[in-house]
Amino acid sequence: MGLRKHLTTAEIVEQAVFARRLFSSEFGSITNVVFMGMGEPLHNIENVLKAASIMVDEQGLQFSPRKVTVSTSGLVPQIKRFLRESNCALAVSLNATTDEVRNWIMPINRKYKLSLLLQTLREELSFKHKYKVFFEYVMLAGVNDSVEDAERLIELVRGIPCKINLISFNPHCGSQFKPTCEQKMIEFRNILAEAGCVVFLRPSRGDDQMAACGQLGKPGEIQPPLLRVPQRFQVAV
Template sequence: GIERVFERAGETEAGAEAGAGAKSGKEEVTNVVFMGMGEPLHNIEAVLAAVDILVDPRGLAFSRNKVTVSTSGLVPEIERFLNESQGSLAVSLNATTDEIRSWIMPINRKYNMASLLGVLGDHFPRRDLGRHQRQVFFEYIMLAGINDSNEDAERLLEISRRVPCKFNLIYFNTHEGSEFRCSDRETIKAFRKRLVEGGAMCTIRQSRGDEEMAACGQLGSPDSPEDWKPPPPRLKKPRRLREAEAEEEAEAQEATKGAAA
């Protein structure tokens, strides 16, 4: 039944009941997103079955535009999903170069941006269909000094000219032990403004729950710093970032020497 399909796809019985409630009018549920549950396309058989039931008129009768599966970028599974499913697709892009994306998203070392954008371009051909143009949703988490430059915005615009898409800019929810910081609000607003001025559709997702360490990407207790554990080993930072940090450190040392003299 529907409960078993949802459980296998990573959802809970409560999620299935909420969907059933949407159809009966007991509870208003307008969108279903497969996200925050591990990589959905690692469980593609169950996800395909669940999406089929969600959008089928004999099932829960959601619009296909209201059922979205989010992926980190598994290219073969993306191709299968686009061939076999009526649901919408969201891709966690988060960078505009292979150098940065391979650093923050190791999946890019297996399926690089050329292969990812290639399969999306094949399945989302740009046509002059206005609001009826099928599109992919690109999720883009904003990291200070990592992926929030004017050059990054220009590269995203270039992607939007190849693949019909909508960008969703996401605040990075900082937490102890992370080497990343969120871009400041003014930078994010300016980044979005450049994308919109360039003709792209772009929204900013508002963060919720970060005051309790319960926002997206956070699992912890703000009152128990002693429970903190260091993050696992990471790949080395890209060369340009290491060089920039070394240059800043050298300048700081020179300034300190000058002040001491």
């Protein structure tokens, strides 16, 4: 969709305040906040850090730090700063087990390779007590959902205190990808669990209104850029 602006600290916090006013009486107290779906949060790290601190402050919104999560595609310098300055949770969109695939589906990997990203997390988390990073892994049929991918993922996260969320891909207009079937997602999950990983299957919600993970838009309104497909994945898309 392109960059329109960076939200100010006040604009970020006001969204949580407004949501509480709007929904608490109907759905009960809002307990969780996730920074995602409106661009890369760590591109706006100054305001995100300030907003997160207000949300968890006793004189602020009084959320638990464990319930305020900042999601990132993997900006290494900003991840270092976030982990050193905030006690809020961090979620990293991993989505691939090789640089070839991640370069394709997440171009940020061309700047911060998997090895650098994961080694940074391994080093920084060694200084944080009882802290686990969340790895988000959107499963794409024929792209990142093989048994070999599961085995590589086990090795990639070894030594990193983490939880892995396996997420079903939500198709939308203009997309090249297809979702992994439920049975294959379960098999992938079981391989990770048997190796001792903490892993969850995340159900899809909101796809009937184009509001599910990876959508957040109106069908056909904006045509996303189509990235060059590596030769060996031509059949998958």
